[in-house]
Structure formats: structure tokens, C-alpha cells
Amino acid sequence: MPPSPPPPDDPGIKLREHTYDGIQEYDQRLPNWWLYTLYGAILFWIVYWFAHMISGLAVTDGAAVDAAMNRIAAAKMASSIDVSNDARFWEMARNPVFVDAGRQTFNSLCIACHLASLRGKSENPAAVGPDLTDTAWLHGGTPKEVFATVSKGVLTKGMPAWEPVLGQKKTAEVVAYVLSHHQPGEPITVEVPK
Ligand code: HEC
Structure with missing residues (x-):
């Protein structure tokens, strides 16, 4: 078995109780970059959900397709009036x-x-x-x-x-x-x- 990594400097950090396949974990705080990515994703989800599902501010895919089809139809009609x-x-x-x-x-x-x-x-x-x-x-x-x-x-x-x-x-x-x-x-x- 490879040697375990050295214990963290902070003596407050404990080994967690469980062992899986002989592997143990330290009870460490998640790194800030990881937490901020998570919080950012949650915030993005709320804004996205609000814009698309609630407020109707964002153009839905269906409406975008309809608009594109209308532009194509208009261009065709205009070219053969x-x-x-x-x-x-x-x-x-x-x-x-x-x-x-x-x-x-x-x-x-x-x-x-x-x-x-x-x-x-x-x-x-x-x-x-x-x-x-x-x-x-x-x-x-x-x-x-x-x-x-x-x-x-x-x-x-x-x-x-x-x-x-x-x-x-x-x-x-x-x-x-x-x-x-x-x-x-x-x-x-x-x-x-x-
Ligand atoms: C300077 C005033 C004036 C402007 C500007 C004008 N019109 Fe007219 N239009 C009239 C008048 C007056 C009549 C009625 C003609 C008659 O009595 O025979 C009329 C008639 C029409 C009619 C026929 C209505 C019917 O009952 O048959 C259409 C359609 C029409 N106009 C469309 C337009 C469009 C489209 C424009 C802009 C591109 C336009 N007009 C700009 C004065 C104007």
C-alpha cells in the first residue's frame, strides 16, 4: 500500500470515520475556487430559469426558429413578387x-x-x-x-x-x-x- 499523505498542518482537521477499500479521508473544507464555482452555477441557474421560464424575457428556441423561418419566407417572397x-x-x-x-x-x-x-x-x-x-x-x-x-x-x-x-x-x-x-x-x- 502506498504511504498516506502527510496530515494537514491544521490540527483541527480530523480523519473521517469511514474507510472504503482501505482509503480514508480528511474532513477538509472545500477549496474556495470550488465553492465559488458551485455558487456561481446556482446563481446562473436561477437567473437563467427566471429569464426563460418565468419572465419570458429571453427568446425561446421555438420563437427563434419561427422568426428565422419567417425571415427566410420573407426573403423568398421578396425575390419572386x-x-x-x-x-x-x-x-x-x-x-x-x-x-x-x-x-x-x-x-x-x-x-x-x-x-x-x-x-x-x-x-x-x-x-x-x-x-x-x-x-x-x-x-x-x-x-x-x-x-x-x-x-x-x-x-x-x-x-x-x-x-x-x-x-x-x-x-x-x-x-x-x-x-x-x-x-x-x-x-x-x-x-x-x-
Ligand atoms: C396625400 C394624401 C395621401 C397619401 C400620402 C396616401 N394616400 Fe392613399 N389615398 C388618398 C386618397 C385621397 C384616396 C382616395 C382616392 C379616391 O377617392 O379615389 C386614397 C386611396 C387609397 C387606397 C384605395 C382605397 C380604396 O377604398 O380603394 C389605398 C389602398 C391607399 N390609398 C393606400 C395608400 C398607401 C399604402 C399609402 C402610402 C404608401 C397612401 N395611400 C398614401 C390619399 C393619400
Whole structure:
């Protein structure tokens, strides 16, 4: 049997009672680096658990995957915009990345006349633009009709043509934002402008 290590300097440290396979232990304090690592791990666990499970502050893995998938879907849609395809417009209108880009454009260029709520004259009779959230449209409410209105404008009535300013992608985004306030298949009425 190899010789036992010398006893620690501190005479207060005793040999513990048990013996396993002829091995005995001193009753020593754990080293500080070890204890602090343990306490740090416990603290990390509490903060991590709170952030992920309780507060919802941290992005969950599922949400991160959804966000990444939405970005990929948005990039694909943006690379193959087909303004004559209503179904594609509804997909864009359900994609948060697309809709968010559209919201930014809307909030900088359109709210002067249609208001931030999109409700235009319905919210404030002094507003220049009509309500874009109701199902009554002046120029048709299918996605391609809405795109055509936004793209070409209604110059005689004070609605500017936006595609020359924004380009096709941004125009499609802003239309997706308008459509995000609507449902596919909702009943559309077209008011003939007087
Ligand atoms: C200078 C004021 C003005 C701005 C800015 C403006 N619009 Fe309009 N918009 C109008 C007016 C006025 C009409 C109604 C046209 C008519 O009476 O035929 C209209 C009509 C529309 C319609 C058709 C509504 C329907 O019932 O058919 C859509 C869609 C629309 N605007 C979207 C937009 C978007 C998107 C933007 C920003 C990119 C925008 N507008 C910016 C004034 C504006």
C-alpha cells in the first residue's frame, strides 16, 4: 500500500470515520475556487430559469426558429413578387417580417392622409384619405386591386402613385401591411366614387 499523505498542518482537521477499500479521508473544507464555482452555477441557474421560464424575457428556441423561418419566407417572397397573384399577397400579409417592413413604410409615408390607425376619414373626417380597414373599397379590395391602386395612385383625387417612388418590393410590403388588417374571402363592397 502506498504511504498516506502527510496530515494537514491544521490540527483541527480530523480523519473521517469511514474507510472504503482501505482509503480514508480528511474532513477538509472545500477549496474556495470550488465553492465559488458551485455558487456561481446556482446563481446562473436561477437567473437563467427566471429569464426563460418565468419572465419570458429571453427568446425561446421555438420563437427563434419561427422568426428565422419567417425571415427566410420573407426573403423568398421578396425575390419572386407576383403582383397578379392574390394568394401570394395573403401569404405576405401573414408574414410578420414583410408586414413589419410595410408598417414602417406606411408610418412614414401614408399616415399623413390615412392616419396611423389606417382608418382615415372614419377616424377623423378632416383626414384626406379613406378608411383602409373597412371592407368598402373605392377601387376594389382584392390584393391585386389594392396593389394597383397603391402602385398607380388616384392622381385626380390626391392619392399619389407609389410604385415609382418605392419600387415594387416596398410597394408590395406596404400593401401586405394594409392587407394584414383584412381577411382573405371577407365580403368586399366597391363604392363607385362620385
Ligand atoms: C396625400 C394624401 C395621401 C397619401 C400620402 C396616401 N394616400 Fe392613399 N389615398 C388618398 C386618397 C385621397 C384616396 C382616395 C382616392 C379616391 O377617392 O379615389 C386614397 C386611396 C387609397 C387606397 C384605395 C382605397 C380604396 O377604398 O380603394 C389605398 C389602398 C391607399 N390609398 C393606400 C395608400 C398607401 C399604402 C399609402 C402610402 C404608401 C397612401 N395611400 C398614401 C390619399 C393619400
